[in-house]
Amino acid sequence: MKSVLEKYIPVIGLEVHLQVLTQSKLFCGCATLFGQAPNSHVCPICLGLPGSLPVLNGLVVEQGIKMALATHCQIAPLGRFARKNYFYPDLPKGYQISMYELPLAERGFVEIEVNGIVKKIGLTRIHMEEDAGKNMHEGIAGKSHVDLNRAGVPLLEMVSEPDIRSPEEAAAYLKKLREIAVYTGASDADMEKGNLRCDANISLMPIGGTVFGTRAEIKNMNSFRFVQKALEYEIERQADILDDGGKVVLETRLWDTKRGATFSMRSKEAAHDYRYFPEPDLVPLQISVAWIDAVRKKMPELADSKRERFIRDYQIPEYDAIVLTASQALADFFEKAISVYGQNKEKAKVMSNWIMGALLQELKNDHKEIEEILFKPEDLATLLTMIDDGTISGKIAKSVFEDMYKTGASPKIIVQEKGLVQVSDEGALEKIIDEVVLANPKELAGFKEGKTKLMGFFVGEIMKKTQGKANPAKVNELLKKKLN
Numbered sequence: 001m002k003s004v005l006e007k008y009i010p011v012i013g014l015e016v017h018l019q020v021l022t023q024s025k026l027f028c029g030c031a032t033l034f035g036q037a038p039n040s041h042v043c044p045i046c047l048g049l050p051g052s053l054p055v056l057n058g059l060v061v062e063q064g065i066k067m068a069l070a071t072h073c074q075i076a077p078l079g080r081f082a083r084k085n086y087f088y089p090d091l092p093k094g095y096q097i098s099m100y101e102l103p104l105a106e107r108g109f110v111e112i113e114v115n116g117i118v119k120k121i122g123l124t125r126i127h128m129e130e131d132a133g134k135n136m137h138e139g140i141a142g143k144s145h146v147d148l149n150r151a152g153v154p155l156l157e158m159v160s161e162p163d164i165r166s167p168e169e170a171a172a173y174l175k176k177l178r179e180i181a182v183y184t185g186a187s188d189a190d191m192e193k194g195n196l197r198c199d200a201n202i203s204l205m206p207i208g209g210t211v212f213g214t215r216a217e218i219k220n221m222n223s224f225r226f227v228q229k230a231l232e233y234e235i236e237r238q239a240d241i242l243d244d245g246g247k248v249v250l251e252t253r254l255w256d257t258k259r260g261a262t263f264s265m266r267s268k269e270a271a272h273d274y275r276y277f278p279e280p281d282l283v284p285l286q287i288s289v290a291w292i293d294a295v296r297k298k299m300p301e302l303a304d305s306k307r308e309r310f311i312r313d314y315q316i317p318e319y320d321a322i323v324l325t326a327s328q329a330l331a332d333f334f335e336k337a338i339s340v341y342g343q344n345k346e347k348a349k350v351m352s353n354w355i356m357g358a359l360l361q362e363l364k365n366d367h368k369e370i371e372e373i374l375f376k377p378e379d380l381a382t383l384l385t386m387i388d389d390g391t392i393s394g395k396i397a398k399s400v401f402e403d404m405y406k407t408g409a410s411p412k413i414i415v416q417e418k419g420l421v422q423v424s425d426e427g428a429l430e431k432i433i434d435e436v437v438l439a440n441p442k443e444l445a446g447f448k449e450g451k452t453k454l455m456g457f458f459v460g461e462i463m464k465k466t467q468g469k470a471n472p473a474k475v476n477e478l479l480k481k482k483l484n
């Protein structure tokens with residue numbers, strides 16, 4: 001890869017398909033539910049039966065407007081649906097309703113950061129289209145079946161400018177789009193369910209050149225890692241061809257995970273192959289300024305500005321802010337917890353440490369999301385307050401936290417029921433210290449002879465005797481007095 005990059009610059013443009021988060025399909029009332037019995041969510045419209053007429057789902061437009069606003073696009077006052085004609089068994093109508101000459105939005109950008117360098121990636125266009133069904137071959141000997149539950153499910157296609165210059169930038173761009181989609185609620189962008197899929201276009205340009213080379217298009221990848229790996233592979237493959245004086249062919253290729261290679265699927269179709277024409281069954285889409293404004297008012301604060309606000313208002317390090325704004329729910333959890341615990345720099349950092357450490361670790365071990373957590377942010381605030389006011393020690397707090405996480409019980413109740421309150425009372429502690437010192441005459445003699453390290457032994461014994469409940473600072477103080 002290194003030597004290749006001394007000669008060529010990769011030029012990459014991505015086409016991303018996002019499944020829009022709506023209850024019903026793009027042009028009919030059928031549910032968009034995933035994992036249902038085959039062909040259980042279909043109707044004459046999404047089956048493409050003659051005489052049925054599509055009706056546009058306004059919520060999809062709204063979700064599209066959200067993505068367009070979040071990516072700084074110009075929203076078209078007039079959009080138009082178009083028929084993209086091709087034959088495939090999973091497309092009962094013989095055409096897909098998409099948008100062609102007049103998309104939903106154009107000329108936006110997304111900001112990414114790779115190795116500390118911030119860069120804008122241009123967005124060419126965003127358009128709405130319907131998904132196709134799914135052909136099923138596995139486990140069906142000698143036959144293929146078609147499941148049309150997905151036919152007519154709304155998608156947003158987001159096409160980038162060829163501004164991306166490395167596989168790392170491609171991955172950063174995809175992560176950014178996913179983050180925006182999740183924050184705006186336009187899509188859950190769940191890649192395992194195929195709700196975010198990507199076609200990657202890539203070509204190589206000799207260093208110092210000004211004209212882009214011929215690209216290959218790698219179809220339909222649903223993992224950031226695959227996109228990155230496929231692009232890395234393509235860079236090597238195309239460089240080998242160019243080094244040998246050959247020409248890269250404009251074609252559609254597939255990524256084969258098992259072989260770790262891309263292979264040719266078909267020569268690339270051109271727009272005229274699809275015989276696009278305006279969809280006669282749908283009126284042109286008019287998006288008023290008032291509609292856009294209404295959607296803008298509903299837009300949540302996006303990750304980037306939340307991150308900046310966290311750094312500014314709570315004075316937490318940038319790294320913490322990035323972790324805590326990974327999702328809206330996590331950011332909300334932190335803010336709620338801090339609002340109860342207290343809003344100063346020190347407390348914010350302590351809270352951040354607990355969330356990034358103990359909390360995210362437990363969630364990761366359990367493969368769970370923050371939304372599934374059993375206790376409330378207020379409970380975490382209470383726990384930290386109990387450490388601060390000396391009710392429990394930091395060590396005990398860890399075990400209380402584990403209890404809270406497992407059962408959802410409030411920390412006060414856990415501490416009470418398990419009798420975990422820290423012992424700071426001097427009288428009580430002195431009594432225990434006396435007992436421990438009396439019971440260990442040999443160590444006491446050793447200490448008196450100058451083995452000061454035995455101090456640790458005594459502290460350990462006292463902690464053992466109190467099941468970790470003795471206030472360690474107090475124990476140290478009293479023990480020193482006693483022994484000297």
Ligand code: ADP
Nearest residue numbers: 011012013014160161162201202203212213215
């Ligand atoms: P199509 O719809 O046929 O795939 P488009 O013109 O819409 O073609 O381009 C699709 C994607 O290919 C866009 O993301 C664009 O940025 C990218 N692209 C266009 N030309 C090149 C090139 N020479 N090298 C790499 N990517 C390219």
Ligand code: MG
Nearest residue numbers: 015199201217
């Ligand atoms: Mg394409």
Ligand code: ZN
Nearest residue numbers: 028030043046
């Ligand atoms: Zn339907």
